[in-house]
Amino acid sequence: xxKVTQSSRYLVKRTGExxxxxxxxxxxxxxxxWYRQDPGLGLRLIYFSYDVKMKEKGDIPEGYSVSREKKERxxxxxxxxSTNQTSMYLCASSFISGNQGxxxxxxxxxGTRLTVL
Amino acid sequence: xxKITQTQPGMFVQEKEAVTLDCTYDTSDxxxxxxxxxxxxSGEMIFLIYQGSYDQQNATEGRYSLNFQKARKxxxxxxxxxxxxxxxxxxxxxxxxxxxxFYFGTGTSLTVIP
Numbered sequence: 001x002x003k004v005t006q007s008s009r010y011l012v013k014r015t016g017e018x019x020x021x022x023x024x025x026x027x028x029x030x031x032x033x034w035y036r037q038d039p040g041l042g043l044r045l046i047y048f049s050y051d052v053k054m055k056e057k058g059d060i061p062e063g064y065s066v067s068r069e070k071k072e073r074x075x076x077x078x079x080x081x082s083t084n085q086t087s088m089y090l091c092a093s094s095f096i097s098g099n100q101g102x103x104x105x106x107x108x109x110x111g112t113r114l115t116v117l
Numbered sequence: 118x119x120k121i122t123q124t125q126p127g128m129f130v131q132e133k134e135a136v137t138l139d140c141t142y143d144t145s146d147x148x149x150x151x152x153x154x155x156x157x158x159s160g161e162m163i164f165l166i167y168q169g170s171y172d173q174q175n176a177t178e179g180r181y182s183l184n185f186q187k188a189r190k191x192x193x194x195x196x197x198x199x200x201x202x203x204x205x206x207x208x209x210x211x212x213x214x215x216x217x218x219f220y221f222g223t224g225t226s227l228t229v230i231p
Contacts (some may be wrong), residue, residue: 031217040126042208042223050217058218090162096217100150101168104212106219111160 001046003027004109006091019078020114023091030095032074033106034058034090035065036087081116088113119144119213123222130199131230136224137184138194140209146170149213151192153181156206156224165207168192199229 007022025032035043035058045058048068055066057091063085067075074093078085092106120143130136150169155169160225168176168183176183184193209222 029161035221040223042123043221044220048218056218076194088160092162094217096142100162100171102150102152102164104150104210105152105164105167106162106210107164108162113160 004093004107006109006112008088008112009110010113010115012117013078013081016115017078017081017116019081019114019116021076021078021091021114022087023074023076023093023108023109024072025074025093025107026072027093027095027107028095029107030071031093032068033092033094034064034074034076035092036060036085036089037090037111043090046076054062063084081114083116086114086116119146119211119218119220121132121209121220121222123209123225124224125225126178127226127228129228129230130196130203132201133206135195136157136199137225138207138209139191139223140193140222141189141191142209142211142220144211144213145191146213149211151183152183152210152212152219153192154181154208154210155203156208158205162208166194195223196227201229201231203227204229 004025043108049068055090065077089112091109094106153165155163166178
């Protein structure tokens with residue numbers, strides 16, 4: 001079974017702190033993603049990575065950065081946390097097969113609920 | 118531009134009855150995949166069912182089936198014989214043919230009433 005783990009389920013930080021959210025997957029997936037989930041807004045893509053040291057901005061990258069030094073690990077960094085970054089953060093991974101199919105599904109971690117005070 | 122629309126923020130269904138959750142999409146890619154996920158209150162996202170744009174038949178997985186109408190760009194999820202454990206958020210998502218990115222709808226909260 002694919003396993004995606006996130007470093008914390010719950011995190012409380014203060015405004016201005018630097019925050020690291022870690023995500024690790026064990027299925028050798030090329031693609032990894034960071035989303036934030038807010039009520040009524042669904043999942044919004046922050047960044048994704050399709051290879052080591054490669055990254056692409058998603059829909060809401062402002063205030064965030066990412067790091068992917070190893071294939072299995074994708075980190076989300078909040079350089080200076082603000083209260084409007086209080087949210088649920090979901091990490092996901094997937095691989096892309098040659099043909100479209102259910103094997104392309106994203107596998108999600110359990111989420112990190114971040115509160116910035 | 119790729120877009121997923123779920124117009125039902127919340128739905129209620131009686132236990133043992135069937136329910137349909139709506140999903141419409143917009144894409145110019147000829148090849149794409151449509152996915153449905155369930156998110157219980159515990160937070161994890163669970164993959165339920167997949168429909169490919171070239172699939173001739175509607176997908177089925179146990180009590181889940183997809184009512185896929187390509188011309189109308191809709192991919193509604195049908196849950197038959199609802200159970201209390203089906204109470205959760207449900208998300209429709211699409212992967213376009215040329216990229217790695219998924220596009221998610223805003224979700225539908227389903228409550229099953231005993």
